[in-house]
Each structure stands twice: as structure tokens, then as C-alpha cells.
Amino acid sequence: MSLFGQDRPFLDALPREDRRALIASGTPRSYAPGEVVVRERDTSTFVLAILAGWSVVSVETERGARLILALRGRGEVIGDLAAVDQHPRSATVTALGALHGVVLPGERFRRFLSARPVATQLIMRQLSSRLRSADGERRSLASETVLQRLSARLVELVERAGRATPEGVVVDLPLPQHDLASAIGATREAVAKALRLLRAQGLVETGPRRLVVTDTGVLRLLAGGHGEAG
Known part of the structure; x- marks a missing residue:
């Protein structure tokens, strides 16, 4: 996808x-x-x-x-x-x-x-x-968790629209949580829960119209189903 x-x-x-x-x-x-x-x-x-x-x-x-x-x-x-x-x-x-x-x-x-x-x-x-x-995308919706799909989207955003900074990779696209939810076919509540897990593990930082990814490697693993945040 x-x-x-x-x-x-x-x-x-x-x-x-x-x-x-x-x-x-x-x-x-x-x-x-x-x-x-x-x-x-x-x-x-x-x-x-x-x-x-x-x-x-x-x-x-x-x-x-x-x-x-x-x-x-x-x-x-x-x-x-x-x-x-x-x-x-x-x-x-x-x-x-x-x-x-x-x-x-x-x-x-x-x-x-x-x-x-x-x-x-x-x-x-x-x-x-x-x-x-x-x-x-249809295969992903049928077989992957919200955390997997969100991690995959975040990796993709980093690779295609990311900007390296000392604090991590800043994604310069103003995508709010409801748009991230719409992009993976999930509810806003489910995406908010997944983001909380990723923030708790220090993998991402979020704010109003702000997204910083601090560990793309671990997100890539999560996207592939090779681990669980927390």
C-alpha cells in the first residue's frame, strides 16, 4: 500500500x-x-x-x-x-x-x-x-492491525516528505489525526491510542500540525508485524 x-x-x-x-x-x-x-x-x-x-x-x-x-x-x-x-x-x-x-x-x-x-x-x-x-490496501485492511498500518504510513511519510533535524525527522505535511485515521481506514480514537503507544516508546513526537519521527527503524519493524510497541 x-x-x-x-x-x-x-x-x-x-x-x-x-x-x-x-x-x-x-x-x-x-x-x-x-x-x-x-x-x-x-x-x-x-x-x-x-x-x-x-x-x-x-x-x-x-x-x-x-x-x-x-x-x-x-x-x-x-x-x-x-x-x-x-x-x-x-x-x-x-x-x-x-x-x-x-x-x-x-x-x-x-x-x-x-x-x-x-x-x-x-x-x-x-x-x-x-x-x-x-x-x-484491501489486503492491509483485512490482515493488519491499526498499529501496523499507522507505522507503515509514518515510515512512508518520513521517506517521501521528511526533513532531517537534530531531534528527528520532521514531516512537513499538515496531517491532523483524523486525516491519519482516514489514510489507514481506522477511527480517530484507534489512531490516537496507537500514537500514544508510539509516543510512550519515544518513537514519535506529536503536536498541533506537527509530527516528528525519532526512530524510523523500529517503526519499520512494527509495520512488518515484527514487534509490538510497549
């Missing part, structure tokens, strides 16, 4: 000329923190290529709860599935902090792909990666 996309974002993997062409063909657009970029079941087909910032991809469950599927950041594109198959949006994407990018109408994005085989291959690889991640 993974909150993030492939190791190398779509824009970074494009040949330089293709990347320049894609950005030049879009319209600059900025989103405020918490602003919705696309909404689930909407029929728009535009694509946003992210140049700076982070966004949250989520769906609403039948019980009205929010489930976070992924985080998308600089170099990635969102909305590509609806642009390609022209069906309603499969998820809601919300700006996590200030978000900047360029917007391309769906038809323009499809023309870009049809003229550039490398870009098409990258999009297909991206869609395949997301499908595999969804399969892994």
Missing part, C-alpha cells in the same frame, strides 16, 4: 521537451489550503499538473466517512483518469496547504498523450501503480 505515487513523478519522468510543452499548454492556477480541486462524481475532465504543494485524494464511504486514498505533490498530475476515459470523477482532490500548477482541458491532455508515446506509457504505468496500491 502507498499514499504516494511512483518514485519518479510524471513531469520529472517526461523528456524535457515534452515537459515544457505540457506546462506551456496549460493555464496557471493556484488553490488555497482546503480548496477542492476536483470533486467525486463531478463530470469535469480537466487535468492539473502540480508544480508546487500537496493535495489529498479522498472518497466518501457509504456511511459518510472520508477515506484518504493518496497524497499527490510536485510533478504529479491529477484528474488524468477522467480526462482519459471521460467518466465522472472517481475521487475528490483537495489542496493540502497552498497548491500551484497548470490546468489543461481534457481534450488538450488527450491530444498531448496521443502525440507523445512516452507520456502515454507513463500514464499507463501510473494507472497500473495505483491499481496495485489499491489491491495492497
Whole structure:
């Protein structure tokens, strides 16, 4: 399972000329923190290529709860599935902090792909990666504990959005506890209990919009089911 996309974002993997062409063909657009970029079941087909910032991809469950599927950041594109198959949006994407990018109408994005085989291959690889991640997430929900899933998410956040400091690795993403719960398919209460265990063992430090991981190695072990905090 993974909150993030492939190791190398779509824009970074494009040949330089293709990347320049894609950005030049879009319209600059900025989103405020918490602003919705696309909404689930909407029929728009535009694509946003992210140049700076982070966004949250989520769906609403039948019980009205929010489930976070992924985080998308600089170099990635969102909305590509609806642009390609022209069906309603499969998820809601919300700006996590200030978000900047360029917007391309769906038809323009499809023309870009049809003229550039490398870009098409990258999009297909991206869609395949997301499908595999969804399969892994279902397996995780069925077989892993809340502590395992939370530890795995924290390790992933450290590896993809961490900043080393003398006190530990600071995760510079403003994810509150209810978002962490939504990202692992658990209740906020269950995540709060797991975080208390991790804090008691000195593995993490938390505060308002603040997360510091002090021992990634032990978290990795917990994520793999090779130990229990406390």
C-alpha cells in the first residue's frame, strides 16, 4: 500500500521537451489550503499538473466517512483518469496547504498523450501503480492491525516528505489525526491510542500540525508485524 505515487513523478519522468510543452499548454492556477480541486462524481475532465504543494485524494464511504486514498505533490498530475476515459470523477482532490500548477482541458491532455508515446506509457504505468496500491490496501485492511498500518504510513511519510533535524525527522505535511485515521481506514480514537503507544516508546513526537519521527527503524519493524510497541 502507498499514499504516494511512483518514485519518479510524471513531469520529472517526461523528456524535457515534452515537459515544457505540457506546462506551456496549460493555464496557471493556484488553490488555497482546503480548496477542492476536483470533486467525486463531478463530470469535469480537466487535468492539473502540480508544480508546487500537496493535495489529498479522498472518497466518501457509504456511511459518510472520508477515506484518504493518496497524497499527490510536485510533478504529479491529477484528474488524468477522467480526462482519459471521460467518466465522472472517481475521487475528490483537495489542496493540502497552498497548491500551484497548470490546468489543461481534457481534450488538450488527450491530444498531448496521443502525440507523445512516452507520456502515454507513463500514464499507463501510473494507472497500473495505483491499481496495485489499491489491491495492497484491501489486503492491509483485512490482515493488519491499526498499529501496523499507522507505522507503515509514518515510515512512508518520513521517506517521501521528511526533513532531517537534530531531534528527528520532521514531516512537513499538515496531517491532523483524523486525516491519519482516514489514510489507514481506522477511527480517530484507534489512531490516537496507537500514537500514544508510539509516543510512550519515544518513537514519535506529536503536536498541533506537527509530527516528528525519532526512530524510523523500529517503526519499520512494527509495520512488518515484527514487534509490538510497549
